[in-house]
Amino acid sequence: MESSPKILAGKKGVVFGVANKRSIAWAIAQALADAGAQLAFTYQGERLKENVEELTGTFGPGTPLYPCDVTRDEDITRVFDSLGKDFGTLDIVLHSVAFAPKDALEGLFINTSREAFRVAHDVSAYSLVALARGAAPLMPNGGSIIAMSYYGAVKVIPHYNVMGVAKAALEASVRYLAYDLGPKKIRCNAISAGPVNTLAARGIAGFTSMLKYYEEHAPLKRNIEGRELGDAGLFLASDMSTATTGQVLYVDSGYEIMGM
Numbered sequence: 188m189e190s191s192p193k194i195l196a197g198k199k200g201v202v203f204g205v206a207n208k209r210s211i212a213w214a215i216a217q218a219l220a221d222a223g224a225q226l227a228f229t230y231q232g233e234r235l236k237e238n239v240e241e242l243t244g245t246f247g248p249g250t251p252l253y254p255c256d257v258t259r260d261e262d263i264t265r266v267f268d269s270l271g272k273d274f275g276t277l278d279i280v281l282h283s284v285a286f287a288p289k290d291a292l293e294g295l296f297i298n299t300s301r302e303a304f305r306v307a308h309d310v311s312a313y314s315l316v317a318l319a320r321g322a323a324p325l326m327p328n329g330g331s332i333i334a335m336s337y338y339g340a341v342k343v344i345p346h347y348n349v350m351g352v353a354k355a356a357l358e359a360s361v362r363y364l365a366y367d368l369g370p371k372k373i374r375c376n377a378i379s380a381g382p383v384n385t386l387a388a389r390g391i392a393g394f395t396s397m398l399k400y401y402e403e404h405a406p407l408k409r410n411i412e413g414r415e416l417g418d419a420g421l422f423l424a425s426d427m428s429t430a431t432t433g434q435v436l437y438v439d440s441g442y443e444i445m446g447m
């Protein structure tokens with residue numbers, strides 16, 4: 188039996204934001220790799236190096252892995268220089284990076300410090316702009332840039348606080364990047380995921396009751412699976428979505444459509 192070529196065969200991508208096997212970045216990376224994409228990865232800090240090395244090693248010993256703190260311009264420059272040498276060109280960038288100081292995700296938004304506001308926006312929103320600028324010269328054939336968002340960008344989710352404001356900036360950045368990069372056939376979209384139990388969600392007060400709330404109130408009456416984020420990533424990364432840019436695609440069991 189002849190098998191049809193895989194949907195991402197010949198495409199090359201880089202994934203920012205794998206911390207461990209529960210990371211959304213890892214779920215999407217697996218879907219992209221299964222579809223035939225050749226992937227490179229970055230990790231944030233020595234603390235995560237071994238863990239990420241072990242995961243990416245499953246794609247073969249030749250899988251590029253670079254350190255990258257997205258708040259450092261020189262790190263980002265070095266990553267795309269390395270990608271130019273290792274891959275030549277690039278088709279896909281996955282941005283799955285966010286951070287706000289823990290105390291800013293507790294209590295009231297009104298108490299957000301200037302520094303927590305700055306850090307949240309630097310790590311979670313500005314970094315997408317910096318990555319897009321680094322990636323574009325490596326995308327002469329066009330490409331797909333994908334960011335991860337959350338409904339707290341649009342409506343108030345208690346305690347999401349400054350992350351909601353940063354995700355609003357991220358979603359607006361997706362639109363402005365889509366406009367700037369459109370003439371180069373580079374698309375930029377976001378996936379707005381329902382809550383997922385990752386390292387980033389661990390320790391967030393009330394997270395378990397949040398999962399339960401989705402089960403009770405979302406149209407599909409359940410939470411989402413990593414595989415479903417992978418499939419949405421696959422759509423946005425592939426030539427299935429060549430007329431879609433600047434969008435936020437909800438993968439949230441339908442929660443976003445509800446008024447009550």
Ligand code: 0WE
Binds near residue numbers: 345
């Ligand atoms: O975007 C997120 C979480 C991102 C995140 C998580 C942490 C935890 C550890 C950013 N910064 C930090 N800083 C830390 O120190 N989500 C969509 C998951 C999330 O986080 C929430 C949520 C949901 C959902 C926080 C409060 C309320 C709901």
